[in-house]
Amino acid sequence: MRLRSRMLPGMIPLLLCLFTGSVVMAADIDPALNDLLRPKEVVYELNKVPKGIFVNAFMIKSRNNKIRQRRLFSGRPLERLSLEKASLILLDFPPDDALRSRLEEEPRAGSRIISRGVALGLWEPDGIYEGKDGLLFSWKVPARIEGIWRMTIQREENEFPMVLWLCQKFQKAGGMISGPDGRLMVEQAVIEGTRVRFAATSPNEEGFIVRWFEGFIHQGSISGQVSSAAGVDSWVAGRIN
Numbered sequence: 001m002r003l004r005s006r007m008l009p010g011m012i013p014l015l016l017c018l019f020t021g022s023v024v025m026a027a028d029i030d031p032a033l034n035d036l037l038r039p040k041e042v043v044y045e046l047n048k049v050p051k052g053i054f055v056n057a058f059m060i061k062s063r064n065n066k067i068r069q070r071r072l073f074s075g076r077p078l079e080r081l082s083l084e085k086a087s088l089i090l091l092d093f094p095p096d097d098a099l100r101s102r103l104e105e106e107p108r109a110g111s112r113i114i115s116r117g118v119a120l121g122l123w124e125p126d127g128i129y130e131g132k133d134g135l136l137f138s139w140k141v142p143a144r145i146e147g148i149w150r151m152t153i154q155r156e157e158n159e160f161p162m163v164l165w166l167c168q169k170f171q172k173a174g175g176m177i178s179g180p181d182g183r184l185m186v187e188q189a190v191i192e193g194t195r196v197r198f199a200a201t202s203p204n205e206e207g208f209i210v211r212w213f214e215g216f217i218h219q220g221s222i223s224g225q226v227s228s229a230a231g232v233d234s235w236v237a238g239r240i241n
Contacts, residue, residue: 032131036114036138037088043069044086046078048093053078057086083107092116104170109143109217110193123170126192142171142191143217151177151237153226164237173198196222 037043037060045056055076061068078099083089083106092115095103100121103113113120117134127138146168153160162179166186173189173196181202189198194217201210213235215224222237 032129032136033114036112036129036136041087042072042085043088043090044081044083046089046091046093053099055081083111087111089113090115092118094118095120107141109141111141113139113141126171140171140193142168143194143196144168145173145191145196145217145222148240149222149237150240151179151235153179153233153235155233163240191217194218196224 039060039062041060043058043060045058047054047056055078056074057072057076058069059072061070083102086107088111089103089107091113095118103120104123107113115137116131118137119125120137120139123139125137126140129136129138145166147166149164149166151162151164153162160180162177164175164177164186166173166175166189168191171191173186173191175186175189177184177186177200184200184202187199187201189196195214196217197212197214199210199212201208203209209228209230211226211228213224213226215222215235215237220239222235224235226233226235
């Protein structure tokens with residue numbers, strides 16, 4: 001029995017190419033979607049049919065004017081797969097609570113989700129693009145940074161130990177830093193995949209100084225630079241819980 005699936009209209013030529021082994025020109029695909037594809041991405045296309053949700057998977061091989069791809073598998077039930085291996089997830093149907101929970105929890109930090117005109121609850125999209133058949137919404141899965149971190153600012157040969165408390169709601173965060181200058185609020189915090197950026201304001205002799213923290217998140221640690229009017233220092237943090 002042949003299953004009929006709901007697909008992103010711009011992806012139909014691309015999926016046909018999976019079975020023919022041909023090359024799809026960029027002009028054959030929704031230009032907005034074509035611009036969002038990246039080489040070496042493992043793409044999971046989610047298709048909803050009466051019997052459930054099935055997945056077609058392929059890898060983008062090249063991206064310069066022409067798009068080549070290699071089919072990995074097709075028509076596998078989503079319930080038997082983990083989304084952890086996907087670099088990009090495509091869907092064009094409203095997810096139920098169970099699927100929305102999986103989209104929030106299973107993909108690796110830095111993976112992307114693209115939908116055609118479909119929202120993901122309270123998770124705000126990182127980008128909105130105009131496509132041939134409507135709007136495309138894009139999300140980058142944020143790393144999980146909520147918790148307590150032991151943080152150190154390194155300035156030349158000096159180290160300043162601090163404690164960083166973070167709360168998180170999708171790609172946005174807030175919190176507090178406890179250190180030599182007292183307790184400072186974490187402001188304007190944004191998580192973009194495995195990168196985090198936030199500000200902290202502390203008093204000084206001239207009034208206030210704003211420090212901007214930028215760092216990469218990797219396996220329970222964060223490392224990066226902190227910049228202010230006083231200069232640029234390095235900082236590291238390790239998760240306590």
